[in-house]
Every structure is written in structure tokens, then in C-alpha cells.
Amino acid sequence: MRRTARAAIYAGLALGALVMVFPFYWMFVSAFKTTQEINRFPPTWWPGSFRFDNFVVAFQKSPFARYFVNSVIVTASCVTCTGFTTILGAFAFSRLRFPGREVVFSLLLSLLMIPFEMVIITNYTTIIQMGFNDSLPALILPFTSSIFYTYILRNFFLTVPDSLYHSARVDGASNWRFLWRILVPMARPSLVTIMLLNALVSWNSFMWPLIVIKTTANRTLPFGLYAFTTESGSNPELMMAASTVVVLPMIVLFLFARKSIVNGVARGGMKG
Amino acid sequence: MRVELVHITKRFGSTVAVDDFTATLADGQLIALLGPSGCGKSTLLNLLAGIIPVTGGRARFDEDDVTSWPPERRGVGLVFQNYALYPHMTVAQNISFPLEIKKVPKPERVRRINDIASMARVEELLDRRPDELSGGQQQRVAIARALVKQPRLLLLDEPLSNLDARLRLEMREEIRRVQRETGVTTVFVTHDQEEAMSISDQIVLMRAGKLQQRDPAQTLYHNPVNRFAAEFLGNPPINQIKGRVENGLFRTREGGVGIPLPINAACGNRPAILAVRAESFVLDEGGFPCEVAELFEIGKEEMASLRVGGAVVRAYLPLEGRSGKGDTVRVRLKPRGVFLFDEKTGERL
Numbered sequence A: 001m002r003r004t005a006r007a008a009i010y011a012g013l014a015l016g017a018l019v020m021v022f023p024f025y026w027m028f029v030s031a032f033k034t035t036q037e038i039n040r041f042p043p044t045w046w047p048g049s050f051r052f053d054n055f056v057v058a059f060q061k062s063p064f065a066r067y068f069v070n071s072v073i074v075t076a077s078c079v080t081c082t083g084f085t086t087i088l089g090a091f092a093f094s095r096l097r098f099p100g101r102e103v104v105f106s107l108l109l110s111l112l113m114i115p116f117e118m119v120i121i122t123n124y125t126t127i128i129q130m131g132f133n134d135s136l137p138a139l140i141l142p143f144t145s146s147i148f149y150t151y152i153l154r155n156f157f158l159t160v161p162d163s164l165y166h167s168a169r170v171d172g173a174s175n176w177r178f179l180w181r182i183l184v185p186m187a188r189p190s191l192v193t194i195m196l197l198n199a200l201v202s203w204n205s206f207m208w209p210l211i212v213i214k215t216t217a218n219r220t221l222p223f224g225l226y227a228f229t230t231e232s233g234s235n236p237e238l239m240m241a242a243s244t245v246v247v248l249p250m251i252v253l254f255l256f257a258r259k260s261i262v263n264g265v266a267r268g269g270m271k272g
Numbered sequence B: 001m002r003v004e005l006v007h008i009t010k011r012f013g014s015t016v017a018v019d020d021f022t023a024t025l026a027d028g029q030l031i032a033l034l035g036p037s038g039c040g041k042s043t044l045l046n047l048l049a050g051i052i053p054v055t056g057g058r059a060r061f062d063e064d065d066v067t068s069w070p071p072e073r074r075g076v077g078l079v080f081q082n083y084a085l086y087p088h089m090t091v092a093q094n095i096s097f098p099l100e101i102k103k104v105p106k107p108e109r110v111r112r113i114n115d116i117a118s119m120a121r122v123e124e125l126l127d128r129r130p131d132e133l134s135g136g137q138q139q140r141v142a143i144a145r146a147l148v149k150q151p152r153l154l155l156l157d158e159p160l161s162n163l164d165a166r167l168r169l170e171m172r173e174e175i176r177r178v179q180r181e182t183g184v185t186t187v188f189v190t191h192d193q194e195e196a197m198s199i200s201d202q203i204v205l206m207r208a209g210k211l212q213q214r215d216p217a218q219t220l221y222h223n224p225v226n227r228f229a230a231e232f233l234g235n236p237p238i239n240q241i242k243g244r245v246e247n248g249l250f251r252t253r254e255g256g257v258g259i260p261l262p263i264n265a266a267c268g269n270r271p272a273i274l275a276v277r278a279e280s281f282v283l284d285e286g287g288f289p290c291e292v293a294e295l296f297e298i299g300k301e302e303m304a305s306l307r308v309g310g311a312v313v314r315a316y317l318p319l320e321g322r323s324g325k326g327d328t329v330r331v332r333l334k335p336r337g338v339f340l341f342d343e344k345t346g347e348r349l
């Protein structure tokens, strides 16, 4: 009885995994097919021969290398800045005592209710006034802090016992030292998770670049891919090759970070 | 370093955790801060470390008024009840942390870590992380970390409370040894009177945020200023009999025999408490009579419960083989370990 139940659960999970993974698989194998093969019916599950030329052609038709570099710059900048402000904010809202701390924090939290789409116009006019329209800073500046991540990290910081803070202060550490030498290393699993989510959102960001970027050379990958669908004509295999380039870095990043998250969770904990 | 506390007060909202505390702690001594749970010991320690600000009063370290100094300026070493080791660092990194912050150069750092590690006997543990250590090992690491920066003052907040009885005894000796070797002025918080008596040069006795008495253990034991001090020290607890003094005799409240007092008691006729330590009874044919209620042996000691008037007291008496339960024996009181307290105020009479 229990065994059949278990089997049913695993079957369900396997099915779910398959549904999730299949589009990626299809994208990946299609990226290596020839035009004839991709239009064949019934479709083939595995390319007859691997055609790496698809990538070369795609990169020639559209400046994907440029898009890629832009995406890397934007994502790295956003993640770095957001990470930095998140850490400082979380520390201030968990450890420092200043008048109005709770009120300010509640106000910030209530801002979470406002969807990004609502402030797009405000952000757009701000960016134009700052003179950053149609440039990479326009893609970075609005995303250099996050209330949500600050909230998550603050909650972690609150679980760190006061005695560690006091101990560090008595050991001669300033607030700044305590933050970077004790709190941040202890929060590594949370931080990695936060930065990963942040990287993903930033990497996949589409709407905002579409609005502020005009010049081809300043496009990021998702925008570039979107443009490519019209520019490439109807060549699905080139589309798939380009999509693979967009998706692959995030998958690799996840695989690396996963290890770090698991390691981090196993550490920590204090006896006594 | 000499520590001077002058009218130190700390309030948390309406609770007064430390109340007008004035005391001087002499240089190089090991001082036990003793008192029941919640009497403000940890608060006082945190005030000394500068972790929390005082509500009123001044603190002086030697000539410096440190009242408003932040913790990092005070040069104190602090060991918390839960040790507060940094969980993501190895033992060596933990001990090294205060030195790194002081920007001690690497070679000297390594030398000092090794020195202190061998003194605290944690050399073999240097590469482990705190979660791979036993309670006693964590404590030694915490002490090593507190001492490595050569603090002017070492503060220990109930460092032994997480350890089992044997380890406690052992670590007690360790702390004493380390303190002697370094000569650092040390304040050791405990609510265990025996611990305080066995390791300290001075005991500072606290109750409800107030200083009761500051004296060496023996003085405190033999010359308590009030009933609380007499009660708090000594095992078995001091015997207490309610009554009043009449013509040099102590009459229990229930009446009965008068107990001849070996001490001068000019206290009029007010209600008083006669407190007698268990070792202050001696058998004496000329003494007052009491009935043996029970006989015990505790280790090598013989102890008897005696009925005196309506009260029952415990006394160390060599009755084995001479008297049994129900017999009447005659005893007198030694002058040492006998005190009279005002029943209302608890003050010594």
C-alpha cells in the first residue's frame, strides 16, 4: 500500500520534471538541427548531425556577442549593487538603533505592494532627466536596491544572537567589521540565494530594456532575442541557438551556486 | 587594573536591574559576582564591558573614566554564558579575530595564538570549528579568545553553567590557574555560592540590583552583614530560629528552653532571628537540652537534626553510637558562626 503510494508520488514528480525540462531539451536539440530537419514531420528527438553553424550564423545575423556582454555588465552591476545595499539595509534595520526605525521599515515594506509596472513611467522620466536614456546605466540604476531582499536578509540577521554582536564589539570590531567579518559570512546561504534570484530577474529582464533602449548596440539578450525573431526571418533553428545562449549562463550559475547553498546550510549553528 | 563603580544604576523601563551600585575592585584579583537569578549580575557585567549604557553613575578603570567609552575602547575580554564563538571560523580564526582587528602583524599573531592556545589547552583543536567542540572545549576557546588581546579586565558570565559537575570543578581550577598566570583582574559571575567561595579572592554579593557585601569568602562566611548574606553562603544552609532575646538568653517564638548566646546581643526585646551554622554546635554537659530528631551521615560527616523549642536545626555532631533518635542531648553554641538578625529588616544586630 505504502509502496504503491510512494510509486505514485515519484511518478507524479517525474512527470512534473519532464514537463518542466522538456521545452529546454527541445530548445537545446533544435539548436543543432538543420533547417530541413527542424521542419520534418514527425519531428526527430535527436539531431541527425550536430550543426554548430547555427550559432555562428545567428551571431552573424545579429550582434549576440554584444548583447551577451551587455547582459553580463547589467546583471553583474545590478547584483553587486543590490547585494551591497541589501546587506547595509538589512544591517541597519536589524542591528542599529535609530529613531523611527520600525516606521521607516514598515513604510518600505508597504512599498512592496506597488508593482513595477506602475512606476515604469516615473522611472522613465527620471532616467531621461538624468540623461541616461538609451544607455546601459539606464538598465542598472533603477535596480540597485531591493526591499524584498533586504527584508529576507534582515530576518536572517535577526536570528543571529546578540551575544555574537557584543562579543565582536568587545573584541574591538566596529559595526562595519562585524557586518563584513561575522554577519555576512554567516549569512552566505541566504545571500547566495538572494543574489541568484536577483541575477535571474536581472538577466531575464525584458520590459524595461524594451522601453529605454533604442540603439541596437545597447540591447541585452532577451531584448535582442525578441528583435531577432523579426530580424532572422523564419529560421527556428537559429532562434533556438540564440535562445540556448540566453538560457545557458543562468543554468550554469545555478549549478555552481547550488553547491554553495547546500554547504552553507550544513554549517553554522551554535552549541550551548 | 583597578575598577571603580560609583553609584552605578541601570534601569530597563520600570525594572531597576542595577541599583546605586558602588564598589571598588582591586587590581589583579579574581572577583566573584554572586547573587540569585535575576539580581542583575549579567547586567552589571555588560555595563562593565560597555555593551549597554548606564542610566546613572560612573565607572572608572584605573584613572580613566570609561562611563561613556564604547566596548572596543575599554580593553576588556568577555566570555558569554553561551560562549558566542563565531560559528563560521575555526578555533584559530576565532582566537585570531581580536588580534586582526588590532592589526597585530601576522608572525606575532601566530606566536600569541599558539601561546594562549597552549595555556588554555586547546592546541589540538585549532583547526576545528565551534560546532565540532564539546562544551568545555568551547569554553576554553572562549577564554583563550578573551585573553589573547591581553585585556585589562576579564569578564566571565557564568562560564561554567553549561558543564557537568566534574568538568565544572576542573574548569574552575583552570580559570583560577589562568588568572594567576596572567594576573588579569577578573570578574566571574555565578549564582553558585560554592563556586564563588572556592575560586575567588573577593565575593561581591548582590540582591535585587543592590550590593549587599563585598569581602573575601571567609569574611563573608564568618561575618555576614545581613540575613540574606548568611543564608546565601554555606551548605547546609544556615539554621534560622525565630524568637527574641531576654536577659542574654534566646527564647524561641514557641517558648521552651532559653538558648544561651555566646555573642554580645544588645538588641532589646524586638523580634529577632538567631542564625547558627551547622558546625557551630558542640556537645556540652552544661549546655541547653534538645531532642535528637534524626541522624544522618553525609560523606564522612555526621549530622543530626535537633529539636530546639519548636524549631528544627541541623548540626554537625559526633553522636554516632552515643545517642539515638528521640534522646535528649545537651549542646552549646560556639561564638563563631552565630548571628542575630532583625526579623523585619534582616540587618545584623
Ligand SMILES: Nc1ncnc2c1ncn2[C@@H]1O[C@H](COP(=O)(O)OP(=O)(O)OP(=O)(O)O)[C@@H](O)[C@H]1O
Binding pocket: B012, B013, B015, B016, B017, B035, B036, B037, B038, B039, B040, B041, B042, B043, B044, B191
Ligand atoms: N534587555 C533587558 N530589558 C529589560 N529587562 C532586562 C533586560 N536585561 C535584564 N533585564 C532585567 O534586569 C534584571 C537583571 O537581569 P540580569 O540578566 O542582569 O540578571 P542575572 O543576575 O544575570 O540573572 P541570571 O543569574 O538568571 O543570569 C532582571 O529582572 C531582568 O528581567
Ligand SMILES: [Mg+2]
Binding pocket: B041, B042, B043, B157, B158
Ligand atoms: Mg545572567
